[in-house]
Amino acid sequence: MAVPKIWRKIPEYYNLIGKLCPECNAKFFPKRTVCKNCGCTRMQDYKFEGKGKIVTYTIIRTSMSDPEQEINEQAARNIPYALAIIKLKEGPMLTAQIIDCGDSELNIGKKVKKVFRKILENGPSGVIQYGYKFKIDK
Amino acid sequence: MTVGIISWGSYIPRFRIKVEDIAKANGSNPEQIKNALMISEKSLPGIDEDTITISVEAARQAIKNIDSKKIGAIYIGSESHPYAVKPTSTVVGEAIELGNNYTAADLEFACKAGTAGIQICLGLVKSGMMDMALTGGADTAQSKPGDPLEYTAAAGGAVFVIGKEDVVAVINETVSFTSDTPDFWRREKEEYPSHGGAFTGQPAYYRHVINATKNLMEKAKTRPENYDYAIFHQPNGKFPRRVAKILGFNEQQISPGLLVGYIGNTYSGASMLGLAAVLDIAKPGQRILVTSYGSGAGSDSFDITVTDKILFNQKRTKKVLDLIKDKIYVDYSKYLRNTQ
Numbered sequence A: 001m002a003v004p005k006i007w008r009k010i011p012e013y014y015n016l017i018g019k020l021c022p023e024c025n026a027k028f029f030p031k032r033t034v035c036k037n038c039g040c041t042r043m044q045d046y047k048f049e050g051k052g053k054i055v056t057y058t059i060i061r062t063s064m065s066d067p068e069q070e071i072n073e074q075a076a077r078n079i080p081y082a083l084a085i086i087k088l089k090e091g092p093m094l095t096a097q098i099i100d101c102g103d104s105e106l107n108i109g110k111k112v113k114k115v116f117r118k119i120l121e122n123g124p125s126g127v128i129q130y131g132y133k134f135k136i137d138k
Numbered sequence B: 001m002t003v004g005i006i007s008w009g010s011y012i013p014r015f016r017i018k019v020e021d022i023a024k025a026n027g028s029n030p031e032q033i034k035n036a037l038m039i040s041e042k043s044l045p046g047i048d049e050d051t052i053t054i055s056v057e058a059a060r061q062a063i064k065n066i067d068s069k070k071i072g073a074i075y076i077g078s079e080s081h082p083y084a085v086k087p088t089s090t091v092v093g094e095a096i097e098l099g100n101n102y103t104a105a106d107l108e109f110a111c112k113a114g115t116a117g118i119q120i121c122l123g124l125v126k127s128g129m130m131d132m133a134l135t136g137g138a139d140t141a142q143s144k145p146g147d148p149l150e151y152t153a154a155a156g157g158a159v160f161v162i163g164k165e166d167v168v169a170v171i172n173e174t175v176s177f178t179s180d181t182p183d184f185w186r187r188e189k190e191e192y193p194s195h196g197g198a199f200t201g202q203p204a205y206y207r208h209v210i211n212a213t214k215n216l217m218e219k220a221k222t223r224p225e226n227y228d229y230a231i232f233h234q235p236n237g238k239f240p241r242r243v244a245k246i247l248g249f250n251e252q253q254i255s256p257g258l259l260v261g262y263i264g265n266t267y268s269g270a271s272m273l274g275l276a277a278v279l280d281i282a283k284p285g286q287r288i289l290v291t292s293y294g295s296g297a298g299s300d301s302f303d304i305t306v307t308d309k310i311l312f313n314q315k316r317t318k319k320v321l322d323l324i325k326d327k328i329y330v331d332y333s334k335y336l337r338n339t340q
């Protein structure tokens, strides 16, 4: 990913900053400039608390193909890892890794909370991307 | 003006490896190593954890209890900053949403960069330049496979916010003892540090910790028996116990802040996490002595008195002891994956 794009996404990645529609109160993540429900264009920044539930998940056991060479061998070393669709407490759903847990701790419906982790290294000389992953909320 | 710690936060990665498993890989006798180093297991980072993520998690704990908008400075001390050029401290500032009106820098002084940060913040707040300043010490310590360091080099960190209002632990005095002593080093572009073996003991650790602590007690007009807790830098279980004995502190005073046996040496995080573990349980009025040690070499020593404001933070802050207990064991191959 190009450096300007990484930089623009920092609020989203670090602190789950999405958008709130001041007209109909709908909340969105990732952020959008026009409300999907009412067409309002005066969207406001909104910080999601970072708590939610696992809607569904899968265990990745084979490394992703990497045509653009964006994912270095770090991702391959990470296998196996859990990838989940998470429904945030405030409504929106997102896809994120569930980390630091054994297979037995993973379940649909399990409560999770955000943590701050390394996402991608962009090779040994690239910018390191940080952002949200989730762990089981005990 | 009363200046001191107004909040603190800790973080230890969840993964642990037992001394037995490292010894097996090296063909060494685990009992011999356990006795020599007085350590049974150590923490290690997840594959996606580094000094930045550890500092952010600890900082997020620390700012739960304060009005973080008043923080005017961030200093993060480490010898494993992920970038050679590009600060750790700015990522922490962004992750705790400080805005842009703060100053920041990364610090490096082997294992004592975190306590150097406390002294810098103390100066900034005492001089009236700002109301609050945040400093942390964190590391994902590197060690060459097969090196004795492999049994202790661990991951973790703690963050302290220094301020003048609602002080939970007053810093009464601080002194340092510093010299040019090449006991442990890592050259630019080298992956692992080198060390002087036995030379890391007497002329390095002991000389600096003893002198800094003695000078502090002289300045504060205190004696070992005036302290409820004492924390010494803990590269292994032996050094801090021995230095405590030489200085006249007993096991009860040092054991609450002596974490190395359970998590290993978290380098820049070590004395900081020890202090955090003591603040987690200290009662108002109790007195704490902390002496760090950084190779190269120097020690910072602090005389601290706990106030009744600490009870509020203790209820809300994640405790070091709980972080120690919440663990997943990994074997040597997973350990290598996560740390190489």
Ligand SMILES: [Zn+2]
Pocket (backbone or CB within 6 Å): A021, A022, A023, A024, A025, A026, A035, A036, A037, A038, A039, A040
């Ligand atoms: Zn709307």
